[in-house]
Amino acid sequence: MNTFQLKIGTPDGLLFEGEVERVVCRSITGDLAILANHTNYLTAIGEGEAHIVLADGTKRSAACIGGMISMMNGTCHLLPTTWEWKEDIDLQRAQAAKERAEKMLAQGGMDDATYKTVEAKFRRSMVRLGVKNS
Amino acid sequence: MASNMKAVKTRIKSVQNTMQITRAMELVASSKLRKAKERAETCKPYFRELHRALEEIANGNTDFTSEYTKETGVEQTCYIIIGGDRGLAGGYNNNLFKLMEEHRAEKPCVVLPIGKKPIEYCRRKSYRTLTEAFELTADVSVSDCFTIAKLLCGAYREGIYGHLELVYTRFQSMLSQIPDVVNVLPLPDLIDRETAEKREPVRRLIEYDPDPSTVFDAIVPEYLAGLIYSAVCESLASELAARRNAMDNATKNAEEMIETLNLQYNRARQSSITQEITEIIAGAEEL
Numbered sequence: 001m002n003t004f005q006l007k008i009g010t011p012d013g014l015l016f017e018g019e020v021e022r023v024v025c026r027s028i029t030g031d032l033a034i035l036a037n038h039t040n041y042l043t044a045i046g047e048g049e050a051h052i053v054l055a056d057g058t059k060r061s062a063a064c065i066g067g068m069i070s071m072m073n074g075t076c077h078l079l080p081t082t083w084e085w086k087e088d089i090d091l092q093r094a095q096a097a098k099e100r101a102e103k104m105l106a107q108g109g110m111d112d113a114t115y116k117t118v119e120a121k122f123r124r125s126m127v128r129l130g131v132k133n134s
Numbered sequence: 135m136a137s138n139m140k141a142v143k144t145r146i147k148s149v150q151n152t153m154q155i156t157r158a159m160e161l162v163a164s165s166k167l168r169k170a171k172e173r174a175e176t177c178k179p180y181f182r183e184l185h186r187a188l189e190e191i192a193n194g195n196t197d198f199t200s201e202y203t204k205e206t207g208v209e210q211t212c213y214i215i216i217g218g219d220r221g222l223a224g225g226y227n228n229n230l231f232k233l234m235e236e237h238r239a240e241k242p243c244v245v246l247p248i249g250k251k252p253i254e255y256c257r258r259k260s261y262r263t264l265t266e267a268f269e270l271t272a273d274v275s276v277s278d279c280f281t282i283a284k285l286l287c288g289a290y291r292e293g294i295y296g297h298l299e300l301v302y303t304r305f306q307s308m309l310s311q312i313p314d315v316v317n318v319l320p321l322p323d324l325i326d327r328e329t330a331e332k333r334e335p336v337r338r339l340i341e342y343d344p345d346p347s348t349v350f351d352a353i354v355p356e357y358l359a360g361l362i363y364s365a366v367c368e369s370l371a372s373e374l375a376a377r378r379n380a381m382d383n384a385t386k387n388a389e390e391m392i393e394t395l396n397l398q399y400n401r402a403r404q405s406s407i408t409q410e411i412t413e414i415i416a417g418a419e420e421l
Contacts, residue, residue, distance in 0.1 A: 007183055011276060011363050014179035028352055029344050042191055043343040044352030067360075068353045070187050072340075077187040079180070081276075081356060 002036035003055045005075045010067075010083045021057070023076060025050035025064050034071055041071040045080050047123060049131045061086045063131040065124055082124070089132045098125035139406065142399040146392055153388035159222065160381035167308075167374040174305050174371040181364030185316070188357055191340065201291060202320055202350045208296030211243045212264070212289070214282075214318075216302040216365050217252035218373040219270055224380035226303065226311070226373055227251045233313040234301045244295055246286065248274060248366065264289055271373070274366045276359070283358035290319060302365040303372035309379065311372035318361060319354070 001021045008016035024033045026048030034041070050064035066081035101122035104110070110118065192203075213234055217227050230252075246264045247253045249271040256263050265285060268274060289295060298319035304312045342349045 009180040009183045011177055011180055011360060013176035014183070027343060028348070032343070040340040041343065042340055042349055042353075044349055044356070067356050068187075068349075070191060072187065072190045077183055079184055079187060079360070081360075 004036040004038075006052065006078065007075070008052075008078045008080075008083055010080055015083055015085075016052070019055045020052045020076075021055060022053040023050070023069075023078065024052070025069060025078070025080075027069070034069070034076055037074070038071045038076075040073065042068065044068050045078075047127050049127070049134065050078075050083075061131055061134065063089060063124075063128045065127060084128065084131075086131050086134075089128050091129075091132050094125045094128040094132065097121060098129060101125060139399060139402045142395055142402060146395045146399065149388050149391050149395065153385055153392070156381045156384040156388065160378055160385060163374050163378040163381060167371065167378055170367070170371040170374050171305070174367040177364045177367040180360065181368070184357060184360050184364075201347075202354045203346070205320060206290075206293060206296040208293050209242060210295045211238065211241060211297040211299060212246060212286070212295035213238070213243055214246045214248065214286075214298070214300045214302075214362065214365075215252040215255075216271060216300075216362075216369040217247070217249040217255075218369075219250040219272060220377075221251065222380060223373055223377035224383075226376035226380075227255075229313045230301060230303060231255055233315060237299065237301070237315050244289075246282070248282075248362075249369075264294075271366060271370055274363075276363055279359040279363040279366070280355070282362055283355045286319075286358055287355050296320075300361060300365055302369045303376075305368045305371045305375065308375050311376055316361075316365075318358065 003019040003021050006016065006018065006020045006023060007014065022033055022035055024031065026032075026046045027043045028046045029043070031048070032043070045064060045067045047065040048063075049061060051059055051061040053059050063082065063084045063086075064078075064080050065083075067079045068077075069079070070077045101118050104118045105115075105122060215230065215234060217230050221227070243261065244264055245252075245256050245261045247256050247266065248268045250269050253263075253266050253269060256266075265282075268278065268282065286298065290298065297317075300316040300318050302314060302316070304314045306312055
């Protein structure tokens with residue numbers, strides 16, 4: 001398979017740089033995969049499971065939330081707000097976050113802004129749990 | 135003579151006290167710097183990649199349906215100034231303000247100051263500010279950056295400003311920190327005019343999914359937040375490095391001063407002794 005250059009960067013640093021065969025992530029419209037020689041492309045990332053297939057065929061998955069993915073002139077830039085490799089996800093913390101958010105959502109009585117934050121927290125914890133348990 | 139000696143002695147004492155303070159401040163700055171530097175260094179590649187990716191997109195962009203990709207025609211420029219919370223950091227804050235004034239060249243502007251010193255500066259100059267809520271640069275978190283980004287996007291859409299520039303201090307090394315202005319919005323501002331002219335006239339097309347304005351609406355706030363966060367991290371490291379250097383210099387100056395004062399003191403002491411001896415001998419001869 002052909003490979004292409006991929007860079008994954010978050011505010012926590014440049015997490016990955018190298019040749020990959022395939023990148024799969026969830027954009028704002030749905031899952032997408034990018035292969036080598038993709039046309040110049042730009043979209044925003046939603047929230048969901050993402051994985052990359054390295055040049056030697058190993059697959060690494062991660063939780064990927066927010067940000068953008070661009071393919072320009074053969075180089076792919078994946079710049080999410082959050083990118084956590086499957087092995088780095090703290091299962092207990094995600095579980096606790098999910099339960100906390102669930103409780104708050106069940107209680108209700110929040111204003112719009114708080115509701116949105118809590119709901120976002122809930123969704124993020126679900127993404128993490130989904131990736132970890134996959 | 136005796137009074138002169140006393141004066142020199144008090145002077146030495148006071149310089150010594152000042153030296154103690156500057157040395158303590160230097161130590162505090164260097165221990166904080168280590169952490170800030172680490173944070174800035176992990177952030178730096180993201181900042182670079184983010185800016186470069188957006189630059190490339192701006193270069194190849196042929197779409198002007200999104201508000202962020204076209205010139206708005208609003209003259210007013212918005213400056214985000216990321217400065218320090220405290221003084222005593224050499225020219226750190228002043229260099230930043232000077233650069234901003236140079237860049238502004240008397241054109242109308244609004245400012246979003248981050249840090250206590252920039253806020254004070256805007257008040258003194260009575261610039262219009264978007265918000266003064268971010269008083270402590272050291273406490274700005276990622277989520278604060280998202281709040282700032284949302285605010286900036288809102289103001290941009292309302293037409294309060296037409297160009298957005300980020301003024302921060304680049305952390306080059308421990309010894310050199312360079313104030314810098316970065317073009318942020320709208321995207322055509324990002325095109326490097328010199329390289330753009332050398333480029334072949336046919337632009338590479340970019341596919342936007344689902345459509346350009348949705349993509350830019352989602353990406354621009356994230357881009358802003360990421361950019362601001364990275365700049366905050368770097369500015370913070372720069373501030374601490376600048377303070378460390380300034381305090382290091384101050385300590386060295388104090389040491390030098392003490393040395394000359396000691397010399398003066400010894401000289402005064404010697405001359406008072408000589409004088410006393412002369413007086414005694416003169417008195418003995420009288421007898």
